[in-house]
Amino acid sequence: MNELLLVKGRVETAWWGPPPDQAPTLVLLHEGLGCVKLWRDFPATLQAETGCGVMAYSRFGYGGSNPIALPRPMTYMHDEATDVLPEVLDKADVRRAIVIGHSDGGSIAAIHAGATQDPRLAGLVMLAAHFFVEDLNIAAIRQIEQAYEAGDLRNRLARYHRDVDGAFYGWNGAWLDPRFRAFDITGYLEAIRIPVLGLQGDHDPYGSEEQLRVLQNHMRMPVQTRLIPGARHSPHIEAPAETLSAIVAFVRDCLD
Numbered sequence: 001m002n003e004l005l006l007v008k009g010r011v012e013t014a015w016w017g018p019p020p021d022q023a024p025t026l027v028l029l030h031e032g033l034g035c036v037k038l039w040r041d042f043p044a045t046l047q048a049e050t051g052c053g054v055m056a057y058s059r060f061g062y063g064g065s066n067p068i069a070l071p072r073p074m075t076y077m078h079d080e081a082t083d084v085l086p087e088v089l090d091k092a093d094v095r096r097a098i099v100i101g102h103s104d105g106g107s108i109a110a111i112h113a114g115a116t117q118d119p120r121l122a123g124l125v126m127l128a129a130h131f132f133v134e135d136l137n138i139a140a141i142r143q144i145e146q147a148y149e150a151g152d153l154r155n156r157l158a159r160y161h162r163d164v165d166g167a168f169y170g171w172n173g174a175w176l177d178p179r180f181r182a183f184d185i186t187g188y189l190e191a192i193r194i195p196v197l198g199l200q201g202d203h204d205p206y207g208s209e210e211q212l213r214v215l216q217n218h219m220r221m222p223v224q225t226r227l228i229p230g231a232r233h234s235p236h237i238e239a240p241a242e243t244l245s246a247i248v249a250f251v252r253d254c255l256d
Contacts, residue, residue, distance in 0.1 A: 001036065001064060004057065004091045009066035011088065012036055012058040017047040024096040024122065024255055027089070028056040029105030031128075031234070032171035035063025037160050042236050042244075049248045052098075052255075057088055061170050067163040072174045074183070077104060081111035089120060098251055100125040103206070103233065104171070107131070107185060114188030123254035125197045125247055128204055128233050131214050132184045140205040141175045148172070189218035196223045197250040199243060201231025224250065 003010045014036045017023065026046060028039055035058040043054040059080060061068035073079065085108065089097065097120050101109030106129025113124050130137065147153045148168055161167040174180055198215045200207065212225040226246055231239040236247075 003064075004088060006084065006087050006091065008084070009060060011060065011066070011084075012064035013088075013092070014043070014056050016043045016054040017051070018053045020053060020093050020095045023051060023053050024098065025053045025055050025092075025094045026050065026251065027094065027097050027099045028054065029085075029099060029101035029108050030056070030058065030062070031103035031105055032175075033062075033157060033167065034058075034102065034105070035065075035160050035167075037063060040237065042240070045240075045244060046100075046247065049244060050251050052251065055092060055094070059084070061163065062161055062167050064162055067166050068170060070166060070170055070173065071177070072170045074174065074177065074179050076170075076174060077108050077183075077185075078111055078115075081108045082115050085112050086116060086118070089118070094120060096255075097121055098123040098125065098254055100127070100247065101129060102127040102236070103129065105129075110192065111185055111188050113194060114185075114191035117191075117193060121194050123195045123197070123250065124192065125199070125250060126215070127199050127235055127243070128201065128207060129198065129211065129215075130183070130207055131186050131189065131211055131218075133181050134208055134210070136208060137206050138175065138181075141172060145172050145176070186214055186218045189215060190220060192219060192221055195221055195250070195254055197246065198223065198225040199235055199246060200225075200227055201233060201235045201238060202227045202229055203232045206233050 106126035228235040
């Protein structure tokens with residue numbers, strides 16, 4: 001593990017494969033309870049299949065990165081997309097990239113691509129991203145709060161996050177705040193000017209297939225979507241072969 005020193009502190013990073021001056025970079029943005037280590041073997045496999053460099057970082061408050069003050073603002077994903085992510089890409093000297101975001105990371109990727117028109121981006125992959133808030137989404141987040149406070153989830157997450165309560169409640173508290181019901185990033189989709197791949201498990205408790213339909217309806221650039229059979233909220237872990245195949249094919253098309 002390495003780290004980058006940003007204006008607001010240090011973030012944990014990891015790199016697989018060639019540096020950005022030798023190959024395009026696949027930039028991984030983790031989910032709301034994720035971090036670099038929780039990508040597991042996905043980055044190494046992705047690197048081997050594509051030949052690209054793969055970079056992941058833990059956002060502030062996650063993994064080994066600097067902690068944050070709570071509560072998070074309702075704009076925390078927008079702030080990450082327009083402030084932190086561009087600085088990470090600059091400091092890592094990323095030159096040509098495809099951003100791959102999971103859950104919150106997918107939403108951040110969409111905001112970044114739509115808001116910044118970053119010329120480094122050749123494509124965008126979103127796994128189980130949220131473009132608006134659904135009732136089943138909120139219900140699932142309430143259930144995971146119970147698992148954290150009464151089950152063993154806290155102990156399991158503590159192996160990965162230096163400030164486990166900050167990581168959990170920063171995410172959980174924001175999503176369960178009544179003000180967060182207004183979260184809607186469909187306008188950013190219309191402004192994206194690069195190809196997009198959207199993937200979602202067909203048993204995802206955090207989002208319905210309507211998320212993919214909204215993505216298709218609001219994109220003006222080429223967009224591919226796929227519902228992954230048998231997968232829940234993490235298709236790259238629950239259905240790795242089909243998910244990886246779709247991503248690798250998309251990456252090759254974008255970089256040809």
